[in-house]
Amino acid sequence: MLIVLPKGRLLKEIKNLLEKIGVSFEDSSRKLVMDTSVKGIKVAILRSWDIPKFVNKGIADMGFVGKDVLNEIEDEENFYESLDMGFGRCRLSLAAYEKMNNSNKPVVATKYPVSAKAFFASKMQNVEIIKLKGAIEIAPILGLSDYIVDLVQTGNTLKENGLSELEVIQDISTRLIINKSSFKTNNSKIERLVLSMKDALNENSKN
Ligand code: PRP
Numbered sequence: 001m002l003i004v005l006p007k008g009r010l011l012k013e014i015k016n017l018l019e020k021i022g023v024s025f026e027d028s029s030r031k032l033v034m035d036t037s038v039k040g041i042k043v044a045i046l047r048s049w050d051i052p053k054f055v056n057k058g059i060a061d062m063g064f065v066g067k068d069v070l071n072e073i074e075d076e077e078n079f080y081e082s083l084d085m086g087f088g089r090c091r092l093s094l095a096a097y098e099k100m101n102n103s104n105k106p107v108v109a110t111k112y113p114v115s116a117k118a119f120f121a122s123k124m125q126n127v128e129i130i131k132l133k134g135a136i137e138i139a140p141i142l143g144l145s146d147y148i149v150d151l152v153q154t155g156n157t158l159k160e161n162g163l164s165e166l167e168v169i170q171d172i173s174t175r176l177i178i179n180k181s182s183f184k185t186n187n188s189k190i191e192r193l194v195l196s197m198k199d200a201l202n203e204n205s206k207n
Helices: 011-020 048-055 111-120 156-160 180-185 187-206
Strands: 002-006 032-037 040-047 063-064 077-083 090-097 106-112 129-131 145-150 165-170 174-179
Touching: 002 011, 011 187, 040 048, 040 187, 048 077, 048 111, 048 174, 077 180, 077 187, 106 111, 111 129, 111 145, 111 165, 145 165, 156 165, 174 180, 174 187, 180 187
Parallel strands: 002 040, 002 063, 106 129, 106 145
Antiparallel strands: 032 040, 063 174, 077 174, 090 145, 090 165
16 A cells, blocks of 8 residues: 655655554655555655645545645545544635735735635635746735735745735645555555554544
């Protein structure tokens, strides 16, 4: 069984959780696929945007990924969204530079065009969406866009760049996804893992 984990801020939290349920691994080397303390369970660390792709194709049986990434998937999903892990909490928000000019077709910069499009459609607001890959906050400062739709956690990045959070679009957290056919073929093994994770999360929330 292969479990895929996202590189970056969430990795430590996920690694701790897996350790709690008896699945530990060393990630000090540059090895891409690693054995764990449980025979038959391997882990691989990927970029978060690639995690649903590997789970969708059944290359990985399970993966951890943010709801922000899941929202952007437009293809058919061959996976179940199983658990809300309750960590990696942040929000997808609309923000703008204080000295914004009002135009009738505002430009919105974002890494999340699907979510942004749905949000403005629900408001019947006609916008032009520009997809960027990172450092979204720079777009309104340099005049590329009127608004941004981006993740906000502490709000420090917005504040330091003179941007204001105008509206929370969606609360975000990390989710566990499971490939549909893996779920069928490895049902008891996967169910045991999911149940242990649930227990560990409940324990965490008590402490
Ligand atoms: C995210 C997000 C914001 C920042 C928000 O970026 O895009 O820039 O974190 O966090 P804060 O509210 O706590 O300041 P990330 O660091 O993931 O890098 P990126 O810009 O390359 O996406």
